[in-house]
Amino acid sequence: MHVEPWWGPSRHDTSFRWGGITRSPCADKGERALLEHQGLGLVELIRQGRAQEAQAAVEAGARVEETNPGHFTPLLVASQRGMAGLVRALIARGADLDAQDLEIGRWPLLCAALGAHLECAVALMEAGARLDLMTQEGQTLLEAARRSAQIRQAGAAGGGGGAERAGAILVAVEAAIEGAVARGLGGVGVDVALRLAALGGRHGEVRALLAAGAGADVADHWGAGALTLAVLGGHAEVVGALLEAGADPHRASVRLVHFERVCLHDPIGWAVARDQGAALDAMAAGGVELDRPDLRGDSPLMLAARWGRSSAARALIDAGASRERQNRRLQRALDVAIEAGHEEIAALLRERPAR
Secondary structure: OOOOOOOOOOOOOOOOOOOOOOOOOOOOHHHHHHHOOOOOOHHHHHHOOOHHHHHHHHHOOOOOOOOOOOOOOHHHHHHHOOOHHHHHHHHHOOOOOOOOOOOOOOOHHHHHHHOOOHHHHHHHHHOOOOOOOEOOOOOEHHHHHHHHHHHHHHHHOOOOOOHHHHHHHHHHHHHHHHHHHHHHHOOOOHHHHHHHHHHOOOHHHHHHHHHOOOOOOOEOOOOOEHHHHHHHHOOHHHHHHHHHOOOOOOOOOEEEEOOEEEEOOOHHHHHHHOOOHHHHHHHHHOOOOOOOOOOOOOOHHHHHHHHOOHHHHHHHHHOOOOOOOOOOOOOOHHHHHHHHOOHHHHHHHHHOOOO
């Protein structure tokens, strides 16, 4: 199965790798004896909470890149469960720090941040784990760390735990991003620094890095560039700067879903999905075409109507998006909004005059 981008054929580079992972079950007899289990792989051993056995197996030479059918690696599961000693042992054995699962694209550092596992997060960042990845749902590390801290701080009054650890992870993530941006301004890793500056909404640093030669459209191995990260962060000013520098707003990212390559949103699609009206305003001001339909004939305005994204709908209407365009089901945006039950957007489409 290959699903084309929502906004028509994309111009992204379809060559990619899957995080450096070789999918390989615990195959040889030596490893099975080493793990001392009845047909269980290293991932399942960790899932069962048998951290000491798993760590002993890793230190004795077990294969650290084993995965289960969902492409969960031992390092990802250990980070998810807060097994700091095992995480350090896996890192020492050269485990892939940034391998993402096939469900939603989680990776070890994100899991550690979401779980408020401070020791795991620090170990991964010290080992050089990437700070600029995102899940298939558009969740970034910075967003995950902020959300984890907010949730745990809100629950602290009710006896919830982990608020202090989650806060410390957020501080560490923000400091690591600041350090990477500073190194980029010094000429080291300018492209990664640009992505992180865009993610953090650092408008001045974004312009400085672009002036220093950072590529406005340099993407990760899935095709998500700095413009996508700026949109996900809701940083309209950064969106404008990247568009001025030539970033492509129609470049779709790609993911593996059950070992199939599937194209996801482009920056316009992410802006609609996240209801980022200000980002769409910045795109309109930059002359971006915001009315391009996908292969089903659905325009961004129709998607905003289907998903109930009122801020995005307002921005698209103000930008002159067609309300009369029909998709393959001969529906207009108003028909889509009514079908989806989003009366607020239906009212906008009936009443709001174009700017």
